[in-house]
Amino acid sequence: MATSLPMSPQLEQIHGEIRDIFRALANGFQKLDKIKDSNRQSKQLEELTGKMRDCKRLIKDFDRELKDEEGKNPPEVNKQLNDEKQSLIKELNSYVALRKTYMNTIGNKKLELFDNGAGASEPMGEENFQMASAMSNQELINAGMKTMDETDQAIERSKQVVHQTVEVGTQTASTLKAQTDQMGRIVNDLDSIQFSIKKASQLVKEIGRQVATDKCIMLFLFLIVCGVIAIIVVKIVHPNNKNIRDIPGLAPPVPSRRLLYAWAGPNLY
Template sequence: MANDLPINPELEEIDGKIQDVFRALQNGFQKLDKIKDPNRQSKQLEELTGKMRECKRLIKEFDRELKDQESRNPPEVNKQLNEKKQTMIKELNSYVALRKTFQSNLGNKRVELFDMGAETSDAVAEENVKMASDMSNQELIDAGRKQMDETDQAIERSKMVVGQTIDVGIQTTANLKGQTEQMGRIVNELDTIHFSIKKASQLVKEIGRQVATDKCIMFFLFLMVCGVIAIIIVKVVHPNNKNIRDIPGLAPPAGRKLLSLEVLGN
């Protein structure tokens, strides 16, 4: 395409990716024709479907880029590019139709297995597996109803589990609320205790200061008493010592008292 039309590099790159996808789709469907296993065919179809989605996205991207470049391209170039886009769309649609054909053929060949429950043994499950084509309409209806009943039972069990989970959640919420309130009360009590301890510390400090003051007073009183006792002892030991003054309110020693009486008699 780059050799026939003067297009920009963006369109050329997108066109190259689209052509790569088309080649992959062609090779994939050729391989699919040779695969006999239904499971492998189904897996191969899924991969090809993914490639077709990618191709559709690239074609849309090609169209957007084409519209952006339309005003800068000659009319003849725009016409050829639009024709190229339509060719891509037709080729993609052909692969889509081919995929539907393979899906239809695969659906006619596939064996539908009905789930007999996890507790059913493999031997019993193998005995109950049948080809869909060999089952009558009534058997298919019965099997479908059984499958629906099992699904309803599973749904009911799920509802019970959800209900129990909700009840547990409500109970847990109530417990958390009670614990939160209890924590709040504990915090308030701790604040009260902290305040009481603070007041007690202040009271102890005040008492300590008062005790210290009382001790100082007692010490000075003790010193005064010791001084008085010392003076008394000195007066008793040295009664004639004139340097020691008499203590007010205290009688003089007996010797001095007698001397005073003799002087008065003479």
């Protein structure tokens, strides 16, 4: 539907898009009356619902642009534009109400098909299956209460499982912490043992060097003692051997005075 209202290019574009959606909605609802299959009707109604959402968004854009241009237009023009906005909103609300009517109709059709066709398509024993439409209000309430009790029991079981899981997790965390502390102590002990082994190795090396030095000294002293004993033995066996030098303290005393007298006597006379 064309309009002669003075609009800016932005408003005119938005207004045209809204009118296009209204025409699509009108055609869609006309097609909806001709569709007999409830599933196809539901699909068509979903498409129309999407178009209504787009129309609502465009009306918001129209209102926003209208407020931005309100200071530029005369009061009478602003009034006409606001009236047009209200008209767009009313028309959209009419389609929304029509959508609700069709949704109720389609829902009733599906329920009727379910009531009439469920037993024929999948027959089941009356002792095991009872349709909701054939149940009284008290039976529905009892069934609902039973379902709620079963749900509460399932929730309680879930809570117990969660509680047990939390306890197991707490115990596992405590065990892991204790094992972590134990591993830390083991690492510290290993460090101490490694340090002790290093100190012991150094001490063994020092003791080895000291023992080697002591052995060398003992060997040298042993050789000296052996040499002294050998000289003593040879001196005792061959006392007149001039090739063996006298050992201090073992040689016989020398008559020094007599020799001195024999040497100095002639010179005095």
